Amino acid sequence: MSDPQPLLRLDALVAGYTRPVIGPVSLQLTRGEVLGLWGPNGTGKSTLLKAVGRSARVFSGSIERQPGAVLAHLDQQPVRLPAMPVTGRELLRAAGARPEVLETTQPDTLAPLLKRRIDRLSGGQYQLLWIWSALAAGADLVLLDEPTNNLDPANRAALIEILALERDGRGVLIVSHDHDFLERVCSRLLEVRDTGLVEAPTTRGQDR
Numbered sequence: 001m002s003d004p005q006p007l008l009r010l011d012a013l014v015a016g017y018t019r020p021v022i023g024p025v026s027l028q029l030t031r032g033e034v035l036g037l038w039g040p041n042g043t044g045k046s047t048l049l050k051a052v053g054r055s056a057r058v059f060s061g062s063i064e065r066q067p068g069a070v071l072a073h074l075d076q077q078p079v080r081l082p083a084m085p086v087t088g089r090e091l092l093r094a095a096g097a098r099p100e101v102l103e104t105t106q107p108d109t110l111a112p113l114l115k116r117r118i119d120r121l122s123g124g125q126y127q128l129l130w131i132w133s134a135l136a137a138g139a140d141l142v143l144l145d146e147p148t149n150n151l152d153p154a155n156r157a158a159l160i161e162i163l164a165l166e167r168d169g170r171g172v173l174i175v176s177h178d179h180d181f182l183e184r185v186c187s188r189l190l191e192v193r194d195t196g197l198v199e200a201p202t203t204r205g206q207d208r
């Protein structure tokens with residue numbers, strides 16, 4: 001079951017800001033895959049996501065996204081919306097979440113968040129809702145930078161649960177230092193080293 005064209009293909013990508021900070025790196029992500037990136041601080045993992053999201057500079061190599069694939073990018077510091085009387089449910093509807101997803105498939109932890117004003121949620125609650133809205137709205141290519149930061153154990157467990165839902169339709173690329181989380185959710189893990197990306201063994205993701 002492989003796509004004719006992967007959702008995302010990086011070929012010898014060198015990316016950075018005023019100067020390159022990562023690369024050359026190559027990878028492919030297909031629908032149904034959850035790919036984890038981990039490695040030491042400052043090796044350019046977030047920059048790689050930003051380059052895919054077009055907020056970092058590409059010095060050489062290429063980034064090919066499947067035409068029409070909808071991208072959602074959770075940055076390390078999620079942008080909060082200004083104060084306004086909008087509930088979580090209204091946010092998800094505005095993002096294009098399908099009604100059946102809103103009514104049936106949300107984990108218990110999310111139900112109370114749907115009723116609350118989003119400008120009154122805590123940082124972690126907002127982050128979880130933001131990720132759920134990207135998934136429920138059917139983003140094809142989801143980039144998550146340190147998604148377990150700010151989450152307590154219950155919300156971290158909810159994140160693991162929602163990432164497992166309807167996984168076949170999308171590809172997810174996750175940067176995290178939370179290795180246990182990556183092992184739980186990822187089908188493939190890559191370690192970022194000075195020499196490039198190295199395939200890392202994953203014990204739990206294989207059978208998902």
Ligand SMILES: Nc1ncnc2c1ncn2[C@@H]1O[C@H](COP(=O)(O)OP(=O)(O)OP(=O)(O)O)[C@@H](O)[C@H]1O
Nearest residue numbers: 017018021039040041042043044045046047048175
């Ligand atoms: N906006 C920016 N402008 C210039 N340099 C930057 C910018 N953001 C990050 N850098 C530099 O790029 C390098 C890689 O940073 P990046 O945040 O991509 O690494 P990382 O692997 O995600 O690190 P961490 O694990 O600490 O989050 C670092 O040297 C950092 O100082």
